[in-house]
Structure formats: structure tokens, C-alpha cells
Amino acid sequence: MAGLRRVPEFLVIWVPLLIASGQIVVFTAWTTWLSFTPSTLMPTDGFVGLRNYTSVLATRNWKIAFDNLLIFGSGFVVLTMLTGLVLAVLIDQRIRGENVLRSIFLYPLAVSFVVTGTVWSWLLNPGMGIQKLVNDLGWSGFRFDWLVDRDMAIWTIVVAGIWQSSGFAMALFLAGLRSVEADLIKAAQIDGAGPWRLYTRVILPTLWPIMIAVLVILLQTAIRTFDLVRALTGGGPGIATQxxxxxxxxxxxxxxxxxxxxxxxxxxxxxxxxxxxxxxxxxxxxxxxxxxx
Amino acid sequence: MSALVIRDLHKRFGSVGVLKGINLDIDDGDFTVLVGPSGCGKSTLLNIIAGLETASSGEIVIDGKVVNTIAPKDRDIAMVFQTYALYPSMTVRQNITFGMECRNVPKPQREEAVARVARLLQIEPLLGRKPAQLSGGQRQRVAMGRALVRDPKLFLFDEPLSNLDAKLRVEMRMEIKQLHARIGATIVYVTHDQIEAMTMATRIAVMHQGEVQQFADPETIYNRPANVFVARFMGAPPMNTVPARIASGQVVVGDVRLPAPPAAAGWEGREVILGIRPECIAEPTRQFGEAGTPGIRIMAPVELTEPTGAETIVVLRMGGEKVLGRVAPDIRLTVGATAAFAIDARKICLFDPQTERLIA
Amino acid sequence: MRSPAATLGRWAIHIAIWGLGIAYLVPLVVVVLNSLRSAEEITQTSMIGWPHIWEFSNYIQVWSTYCIAQTCSGIRPYMLNSAAVTIPATLISTLLGAVAGYAISLWRFKGDRWIFGLVTAGVFLPEQMRLIPWTIVLRDLGMTNTIAGLVMIHTIQGLSFTTLFCRNYYMAIPADLMKAAHIDGAGFFRIFWRIVLPLSPPILIVTVIWQFTHIWNEFLYGVTFTTGQQQPVTAALIALSAAVADVPQHGLQSAAVVVAALPPLLVYLFGGRYFVRGLTAGAVK
Known part of the structure; x- marks a missing residue:
């Protein structure tokens, strides 16, 4: 259509769009190019082929980090979705105080990962958190020390991650549940489906496009997770939660x-x-x- | 002088031709209706006339000026949309004056124009309201007000009544027709509803698959459709079209013989398509036309009856072919039995079975 | 009338969901209570407990006098840094995103799909891919370790989100409305100001809330591109945890956490509806 020829329009449209898209293309190319150079403290020219990749992949750090990502990624995504689904189905039952509950499950999303990590590092710290409380209450044998346990520490991040993100899954699932056609539910009820069958056979199957969307978003959150680990475990104990x-x-x-x-x-x-x-x-x-x- | 001329207009999207050589010549004061099934290109044509889409080739001439490269706002047109397209955040008054605001018309002049249009359409009490506070019919009026206030050379209507309920649609149809009679504007009106076309138009362009099938006054379109498509598209229930043969000056359908029109002489002994309107098949006592000519009597089995109250639609077998007839409501017909019918043979149409064009 | 079994079932559902709700509130309650307890009290018992003596002075101390990494000015300067980064970056990126989204959705132009695809790719591109280029760009522009540098980064990167949000919203504006405006003779800016912008408050609120919470809560760029007194509050919180590691000061730390989390929480509290809408809008990209 004619009309984009005028200068102010041109500036307002193209300058931000070109900067935003150019930044993405140029920066991606730039970092990719750097990955083939022998750069150390400063970027330098030169081409070392895949040497940077082979040495990164060979470090113990990367191997542990990637194994952790697999554990964290699957644990976080599966459990967050499950929690979100349970919350959504429960809330869908015409609950008293639904709005308050929704707000409660969603507030962690407004909090930064740094805050989440810090607070959970206190709660999970065996010396002053939940374990200490239960011990002080008289059950002295109780142990909940994942935070300092090399094998279990990664699960502390899963726990904090679920707390932070399950509200998001709930919100999307609930929106999906609420958009199921009322006639469909009526038809199922006339067919004699009880609540369990109604959910498992009629309602939840309509949710799967939303489930896939949630799955993908949570997976990419997991892959990009940085702040949460920094604040919660700092990557430790040792490098157990890299x-x-x-x-x-x-x-x-x-x-x-x-x-x-x-x-x-x-x-x-x-x-x-x-x-x-x-x-x-x-x-x-x-x-x-x-x-x- | 022609208000709008369209010359050999083509529109292609990639390799798909949406408009394939449209030629129209619309006179000052004409109410032209572009009618056709969805996807026939009528809305695209209207958008090209408005300048909202560009033609691939061909010319648009408004009031003697080629406007192909002229922006919509400078074409001296106004448009009424199917969805009304009222600016939701503006009041009715602002909706009507927005175009003048864009053209820097001084305030007193705007007020005067609004007052004139509001009086004409009787929407004075609505001027302070927002579109969301209006009913469908009121929105329709405001949308027309926005068009009228421009006092343009050409009014373009894009299915303006299709979002209204049936009763309101009939009322607005009459109002638009009266409005046209009163202000004598040139109107191009797009619709898929053949009744709107028949009732309002002074000229109808029937479109199908990107081509104008016929461009004529309503009576010609109805009685002398240029081809089978126009015949079946215009009129509800549609014209019956059945295979027939010309033999010794008669149109033969099974055992039914009707007098052939003189123009069918060259078709002696050949296959044709017979077109006959349902209202030309009636109860045996009916007399047709001003002269009160009795019809040709036939006997035909009745397959189905549909009483509408004012009349009864009958499905019958005329010479073995399934056709629709319209009989008076008080005629008792038994489904499955054979009954007598009168046929008005004066208005039959014959089409070439190959080209489907009108022969006679 | 419900059967007794159904009544029992409803009770069970209510107990379950409210139990979960309370569990989700625990971290917030714990940190707020701790922020009102003294360090000694926390050390003697645990992080989880009711304050014996209400220690409101934690807030005063952490706000203005507490020492973080050798500087004893409390958390206030970092809060101000965060505000100085977040507010302009939010407003500028929202405004530019609205215009860009409007241009992309309602004005077809050559390459619009390409450019939109590229801009929205930024929603997914990990920060790690941009760290080195931004470092160098900031250095060359002389903006290393400045608030202005962070504003620039967040504005440019935020455009991906704001453009996406606004474009998707404006796609729902009927084509007929734009046609009517063209016929009325309104141009690019007039249509934006008079027709599109008055329809925009819902999406602008969503976008502002989204940008505000994300920029405020952002940590990686803050910690990478600024040091010391220029850091935003998320980075300062981490520095603070490191500083108190030797002598536990959990009361003060809790107060700092509460203060740092307050602005986005308030935004959430007052704009919750729009906040959730942003989440779902962001999810259906």
C-alpha cells in the first residue's frame, strides 16, 4: 500500500525494527564467529575450527552441567506441568475463593529468580531451614539436606523452579479447561460420564495443544536457567549444580x-x-x- | 456522462486470477448492484474502485478521471462497510466528522454538515454516543451518515446489510432505496443476496469466477438471464433448468410439449436446456399475464410440498424431470399422486447446452 | 441436594487446594517474618519462626546504612538504579513496540514478515549469545558500567516482546476499520493517534507490566555490565549474600529481599489481571 514513503514514518518504523532485528542477527553471528577464534580475554581474529567446541565438550564442568540440565530439565518440566494441572483441575471445581487462590499460585512469577533462589536457599539449608525447624520441634532424626548433598542438590533447584513456575502452567491449563465447550460437557454428562471419566476422556484431551505450548516454554526456561542457580546454590556444592x-x-x-x-x-x-x-x-x-x- | 467506467480490469494474486477483464460503464445516478456468490471477486472489485487494493491491469475512471494511482481519500468516494467500521473510541459525531477533520475542514462547516446528515438519517439523539452503545441498525445509520456527509461522486456499499437481522434488513433495504431516490446519488453496492439486488438496483452486474456474467436492469436479468448461471443464481427458488429437445417448433421434455419461441428455429432437432421459473408452473386454474392467458395444461406426479403460507412450493416431475412449481396455498396436493398444473410458456428461456448461453 | 459423598468430596477438594495455597505462601511469610526478627533470634532457632521481638529497625538499616561490598549506603542506591533502568526502558520499549507492532500488523510493507520473524526470534535467543557483543558495544559507546547502557540494552531487547504483544493485539483490529480510515484520508500517524492508540490501553498495560517486572527482575545483564554502585538491586542482593556469608545477618537480608521484591509484587497486586494476560499472550506466540 502506498504511504510508507514519508520520512518520519520511515524513521519511526524502521529504525527500531532494524536495530532490534539487526541486533539479533549480528550478535548471533558475532558470538558464533567468536566461537571459532582463539579469543581469550579479548576477541581476537584467527580460526581454530572446532577446537573450542571439542575442549568445552571435554571439560568435566560441561559434562556435569549438561547431565544436570537433563535431570533438571525433565524433573522441572514434568513436575511443574503435573503440579499446574492438579492445581488447575482443583480450581476448576467452582472453589470458594478462587480468585484469591489464583493470585496465590501466580505471585511467585512476579518475583525474580534471584529472590526465589535466595529464599529457598534459606528454607532448604539444613542448618536453619525446614530441617532445623523439624529437629527443634522434637524429631531430631529428620533429615532434609538436599542442598548440601551432591547427588540431590540439583533437585533443590527443581523444587524452587516448580514453586516459581507452576502457577504459569496452572493459568494456561485453567484457561484451556474453561474454554471447553459447555455443550461438550453436557453431552458427556448425558452419556453418563462421571467426573473422572469426564476429565480423562473428554476435557483433558482437548488440552493437549496447550500442554505442548507449556512444555516448550518450560523447557526453554529450563535451558536458560541462570539466576535461580546463582542465588540458590551458586552451582555448588562444588560444581554439583552447574x-x-x-x-x-x-x-x-x-x-x-x-x-x-x-x-x-x-x-x-x-x-x-x-x-x-x-x-x-x-x-x-x-x-x-x-x-x- | 458516466460516473464510473471500468475498463478491462484484471486482478491477479500470484498466478490466480481473481478478476478477469471486467468492463462496466455506470451512469450518473445509477444504483448498481454487484451480486454474486462468495469468492466471485465482487468485493475485490469494490476495493479496487475505492483504491484500497490495486488492479493488476486495466483502468478505473471516476467522473472522467483515471484514478488508478490516486489515493482513496482523493477519489471523491465514500464507503459503507459490512462491519460498519465505526471508530470505536470516537462518538457518533466524531465518526462522522473524522474525514473532514483529516481534510482540515473548518469547525463550523463540520457542524453544519453533521446536523444536515443527522437530520436526514434521524440520528440526532445519537450524536454523543459511542458505537458500542448503539444497536445494529443504529450503527448502520451512522455508517451511512459518515458516507453521506462527504457528499461524494460515488457511494460504495460493501454488503452493508448482511450483519442485520432479517426484519431490520428489509427495513434498511427500503430506506437505502428511498435515500437513493431522494439524493440521486451514484451507488455501487456489493451483495451476495439476490433479493437485495432485485429490489434496490437500477442496474445489476452478476459476477461469477472473476467475470461479469451479465450487466443489465433487474427485469432483463430476471427474465432474460444471459446464461444458466445467472438464471439459477437470481430468483429464489431458482429457475428450473432441465434438458430438452426442439422438435417441430416445440420444446420437448419427456411427454411435455411447449411452444418454442421463434428464435429457437435454428435449433430444430437439437438438444437445449429449458429454463422455466417456478412461478410459471402453477395450479391448473391460474391465468397468466395482464391478458389472463390460461397456461398449458400438464399432468405431473407430486413429490414434495412445502407450504410457506403465502404459497406452496411443489416439487413435481415435469416430463420426468424434477422441477419446482409455485401454487396457491389453498390447493390441496397429495404427495405421490398425479395432479394437473398450468405452465406459462411465454417466459421460458432456452440455453445452449455446450456454452450454457441464452439462445432465446 | 448433594449426596453425603459429594459433600465429602467437595470438602476434600477445598482442603487440598487451600492447603496447597498456604504452602505456596510459606516462602513469602517466612521471609517477611524474618525481616522483622533479629539475627541472634534467627541463629538460635531457625529461619522459620514467629518474631519474639519485632525488629523494624532491620528495614531502616538495610535501606540506608547497611554495608554491601565495602559501601555502607544500604540498598537504596541499588533500588534507585533499578528504577532508573526499569522505568525508562519500559516506557521507551513499549512506545516503540506499539508503533512497530502497528506498522507490522496494519500496514503491509515489503519484508514485513521477515522483519517480524527476526524481531520475535529475540524472544527466544538466550542472553548468553549476546553477552560478549553487548560488552564490546557498550565499551565502544563508552557506556560500560552505566545506567544508560542497561537502559539501552533492555529497550532494544524488550522490543522483541513489546512488538510481538502489540502486533498480535492489533491484528484483531478489523480490516474494514483501516479501510474506512484510509477513505477518510487519515495517514499513518493520525490513524495511530486517533484510532489505534485509543484502542490500546489493555495491551499497553499488559506490555508495561511485563516489561517492568522482567527488567526489574533481570540479573544477568546487571551483574555482567555493571559493578559496585551502578548495579541494579538483583545484583546487589547476590553481592549482599556473599558479604554476610561469614557473619549471618538473616534478618537484614530478609528485609533486603522484601524491599527488592516489593515493586514487582505491587505491580502484580494491582495489575494481576493484566499480568496473567501478558503471560498467556506471551505463551501463545
Whole structure:
């Protein structure tokens, strides 16, 4: 359409859009390029092929971080969705004080991961948190010391993550539950379906597109998790709760190995793409199918 | 002088042709209705006339000026939309004056114009309201007010009545027709509703698959449809079209023989398509036309009856072919039995079975 | 009339959901209570407990005199830093995003789909991919360790979200409305000011709340691009935890956490409806 030829319009539209999109393209290319250079403290030219990648992948740090990501990612996503679903179904039962409850389950989302991590580090600290309280109440044998247990520490991050994100899953699931056609429910009730069958056979199956969306969003949250670990465990005990995003930061700004840091960042991006690309393709197929139908 | 001329207009989206060589010549004061099924290109054509879409080729001439490259606001047109398209955040008054505001018309002049239009459409009490506070019919009026206030060379209506309920639609139909009679404006009106086309238009352009099938006055469109598509699209229930043969100056459908019109002479012995309107098949006592000519009597089995109250629609077998007839409501017909009918053969149409064009 | 079993069932559901609700509130309650207890009291018992003596002075101390990383000015300067970053970045990115979203959704132009796709890719691009480039850009612009630098970063990156939100909202504006405006002779800016912007408050509130909470709560850029007195409050909180590690000061720390979390919580409290709408809008991209 004619009309975009005038200068002020041009400036207002294109300058921000070009900066925003250019930043994304240029920065991605830039970091990718750095990952092939021998850069250490400062970016330097030169080409070292995949050497940064092989050395990052060979470090114990990265291996632990990636294993942790698998544990954390699956634990966090599955349990958050499950919690969110339970909350949504319970709230869907015409509960007294529904609005208050919704607000309660959602408030953690307004809080920063730094705050969440800090508060949970206190609650889970065996010396002063839940364990101490239960011990002081008389059950002296009670132990809840995941925070200082190398094998269990990663689950503290899962717990805090669930607390923070399950409200999000709940909100989306609840919106989905509420948008199920009333006639569908009436039909099922006339067919004689009880509450359990009504949910498992009629209502929940309509939720699966939302479930996939929630799954993808939670997965990408998991892959990008940084602040929460910094505040909750600092990556410890030792390096027991390292995650790839922390490893990137560590290489770049603690050890001064920009090339390797960039390589780790690219690996992080590839992990993310492994989740997002199939989703994007699936969405495309869905859209096309809807358009053809 | 022509208010609007469209010359060999084409519109393609990629390789798909949406409009394939449209030619129309619309006179000053004409109420032209573009009618056709959805997807026939009528709305695209209207948008191109308005300048909201560009043509792939061809010319649009408004009031003697080629306007292809002229912006909508400078084409001296006004448009009324199906969804009314009232600016939700503005009052009725602001909706009507927004165009003048854009053209920097001085305030007193705007007020005067609003007052004139509001009086004409009887929407004075609504001027301070927001669109959300109006009923469907009121919104429709305001949308027309916004168009009228411009006093344009050309009014464009894009299915303006299709969002109204049936009763209101009939009322607004009459009002628009009266308005046209009163102000004598040139109107191009798009609809998919053939009744709107028949009742309001002075000229009708029937469109199908990106082409104008016929461009004529309503009576011609109805009685002498240019092809089978127009015949079946205009009129409800639609014209019956059945295979027939011309033999010794007669149109033969099974055992039914009707006198063929003189123009069918060249078709002696050949297959044709017979078009006959349902109202030309009636109860045996009916007399047709001002002269009160009795019809041709036939006997036909009745398959189904649909009483509408004012009349009864009958599905019958005329010479073995299934056709619709319209009989008086007090005629008792038994489904499955054979009954007598009168056929008005004066208005039958014959079409070429290959090209589907009107022969006679 | 409900059967006794159904009544029992409803009781069970209510108890379950309210039990969970209380559990979700525990961290908030614990930290608020701790912020009103003295360090000694916390050390003697546990983090979880009712204050014996209400220690309101924690807040005064942590606000203005407490020492974080050698500077004894409390948490106030960091709060002000966060505000100085968050408020301008939120407003600018929302305004630019609204115009960009309007242009993309209602004015077709060459390459609009491409540019929109690229801009929204920013929603997913991890921060780690941008850390080094931003470091260098900030250095070359002489904006290292400045509030203005963080404002710039958050404005530019926020555009991905604000453009996406506004574009999706404006897509719902009927095509006929735009046609009517064209015929009335309104141009790009007039349509924006007179027609689109008056329809926008719902999405602008959503966008502002989203941007505000995200920028306020952001940590990685804050800790990477600023040091010492220039840091936003999230980074200061981490520095504070490190500082008190040797001598536990959990009462003060809790007060700091409460103060730092307060602005986004207040926004949530007053704009909860829009906050949730932002979440769902962000999810259905």
C-alpha cells in the first residue's frame, strides 16, 4: 500500500525494527564467529575450527552441567506441568475463593529468580531451614539436606523452579479447561460420564495443544536457567549444580576464555533450537492443516 | 456522462486470477448492484474502485478521471462497510466528522454538515454516543451518515446489510432505496443476496469466477438471464433448468410439449436446456399475464410440498424431470399422486447446452 | 441436594487446594517474618519462626546504612538504579513496540514478515549469545558500567516482546476499520493517534507490566555490565549474600529481599489481571 514513503514514518518504523532485528542477527553471528577464534580475554581474529567446541565438550564442568540440565530439565518440566494441572483441575471445581487462590499460585512469577533462589536457599539449608525447624520441634532424626548433598542438590533447584513456575502452567491449563465447550460437557454428562471419566476422556484431551505450548516454554526456561542457580546454590556444592548457562558465564567472565565461552553459548543455543525448531515446524503444519480444512 | 467506467480490469494474486477483464460503464445516478456468490471477486472489485487494493491491469475512471494511482481519500468516494467500521473510541459525531477533520475542514462547516446528515438519517439523539452503545441498525445509520456527509461522486456499499437481522434488513433495504431516490446519488453496492439486488438496483452486474456474467436492469436479468448461471443464481427458488429437445417448433421434455419461441428455429432437432421459473408452473386454474392467458395444461406426479403460507412450493416431475412449481396455498396436493398444473410458456428461456448461453 | 459423598468430596477438594495455597505462601511469610526478627533470634532457632521481638529497625538499616561490598549506603542506591533502568526502558520499549507492532500488523510493507520473524526470534535467543557483543558495544559507546547502557540494552531487547504483544493485539483490529480510515484520508500517524492508540490501553498495560517486572527482575545483564554502585538491586542482593556469608545477618537480608521484591509484587497486586494476560499472550506466540 502506498504511504510508507514519508520520512518520519520511515524513521519511526524502521529504525527500531532494524536495530532490534539487526541486533539479533549480528550478535548471533558475532558470538558464533567468536566461537571459532582463539579469543581469550579479548576477541581476537584467527580460526581454530572446532577446537573450542571439542575442549568445552571435554571439560568435566560441561559434562556435569549438561547431565544436570537433563535431570533438571525433565524433573522441572514434568513436575511443574503435573503440579499446574492438579492445581488447575482443583480450581476448576467452582472453589470458594478462587480468585484469591489464583493470585496465590501466580505471585511467585512476579518475583525474580534471584529472590526465589535466595529464599529457598534459606528454607532448604539444613542448618536453619525446614530441617532445623523439624529437629527443634522434637524429631531430631529428620533429615532434609538436599542442598548440601551432591547427588540431590540439583533437585533443590527443581523444587524452587516448580514453586516459581507452576502457577504459569496452572493459568494456561485453567484457561484451556474453561474454554471447553459447555455443550461438550453436557453431552458427556448425558452419556453418563462421571467426573473422572469426564476429565480423562473428554476435557483433558482437548488440552493437549496447550500442554505442548507449556512444555516448550518450560523447557526453554529450563535451558536458560541462570539466576535461580546463582542465588540458590551458586552451582555448588562444588560444581554439583552447574548448568550450561553458568558454564558459559564462567568461561567468558571468570576464566577469560571468550572463544570457549562463545562455543558453550552456541551449544546452549543449539540445545534450545533442538526444542524450538520441532515445535515451530509442528505449529506450521498445524496452521497449514487448519487452513486447508 | 458516466460516473464510473471500468475498463478491462484484471486482478491477479500470484498466478490466480481473481478478476478477469471486467468492463462496466455506470451512469450518473445509477444504483448498481454487484451480486454474486462468495469468492466471485465482487468485493475485490469494490476495493479496487475505492483504491484500497490495486488492479493488476486495466483502468478505473471516476467522473472522467483515471484514478488508478490516486489515493482513496482523493477519489471523491465514500464507503459503507459490512462491519460498519465505526471508530470505536470516537462518538457518533466524531465518526462522522473524522474525514473532514483529516481534510482540515473548518469547525463550523463540520457542524453544519453533521446536523444536515443527522437530520436526514434521524440520528440526532445519537450524536454523543459511542458505537458500542448503539444497536445494529443504529450503527448502520451512522455508517451511512459518515458516507453521506462527504457528499461524494460515488457511494460504495460493501454488503452493508448482511450483519442485520432479517426484519431490520428489509427495513434498511427500503430506506437505502428511498435515500437513493431522494439524493440521486451514484451507488455501487456489493451483495451476495439476490433479493437485495432485485429490489434496490437500477442496474445489476452478476459476477461469477472473476467475470461479469451479465450487466443489465433487474427485469432483463430476471427474465432474460444471459446464461444458466445467472438464471439459477437470481430468483429464489431458482429457475428450473432441465434438458430438452426442439422438435417441430416445440420444446420437448419427456411427454411435455411447449411452444418454442421463434428464435429457437435454428435449433430444430437439437438438444437445449429449458429454463422455466417456478412461478410459471402453477395450479391448473391460474391465468397468466395482464391478458389472463390460461397456461398449458400438464399432468405431473407430486413429490414434495412445502407450504410457506403465502404459497406452496411443489416439487413435481415435469416430463420426468424434477422441477419446482409455485401454487396457491389453498390447493390441496397429495404427495405421490398425479395432479394437473398450468405452465406459462411465454417466459421460458432456452440455453445452449455446450456454452450454457441464452439462445432465446 | 448433594449426596453425603459429594459433600465429602467437595470438602476434600477445598482442603487440598487451600492447603496447597498456604504452602505456596510459606516462602513469602517466612521471609517477611524474618525481616522483622533479629539475627541472634534467627541463629538460635531457625529461619522459620514467629518474631519474639519485632525488629523494624532491620528495614531502616538495610535501606540506608547497611554495608554491601565495602559501601555502607544500604540498598537504596541499588533500588534507585533499578528504577532508573526499569522505568525508562519500559516506557521507551513499549512506545516503540506499539508503533512497530502497528506498522507490522496494519500496514503491509515489503519484508514485513521477515522483519517480524527476526524481531520475535529475540524472544527466544538466550542472553548468553549476546553477552560478549553487548560488552564490546557498550565499551565502544563508552557506556560500560552505566545506567544508560542497561537502559539501552533492555529497550532494544524488550522490543522483541513489546512488538510481538502489540502486533498480535492489533491484528484483531478489523480490516474494514483501516479501510474506512484510509477513505477518510487519515495517514499513518493520525490513524495511530486517533484510532489505534485509543484502542490500546489493555495491551499497553499488559506490555508495561511485563516489561517492568522482567527488567526489574533481570540479573544477568546487571551483574555482567555493571559493578559496585551502578548495579541494579538483583545484583546487589547476590553481592549482599556473599558479604554476610561469614557473619549471618538473616534478618537484614530478609528485609533486603522484601524491599527488592516489593515493586514487582505491587505491580502484580494491582495489575494481576493484566499480568496473567501478558503471560498467556506471551505463551501463545
Amino acid at each position: 548448568l550450561p548457562s553458568l558454564v558459559v558465564y564462567d568461561f567468558m567472565f571468570q576464566r577469560g576464555q571468550l572463544g570457549r565461552g562463545a562455543a558453550a553459548a552456541v551449544l546452549l543455543l543449539l540445545t534450545l533450537l533442538a526444542v524450538l525448531l520441532p515445535y515451530a515446524i509442528w505449529k506450521r503444519v498445524q496452521a497449514r492443516r487448519a487452513a486447508n480444512a
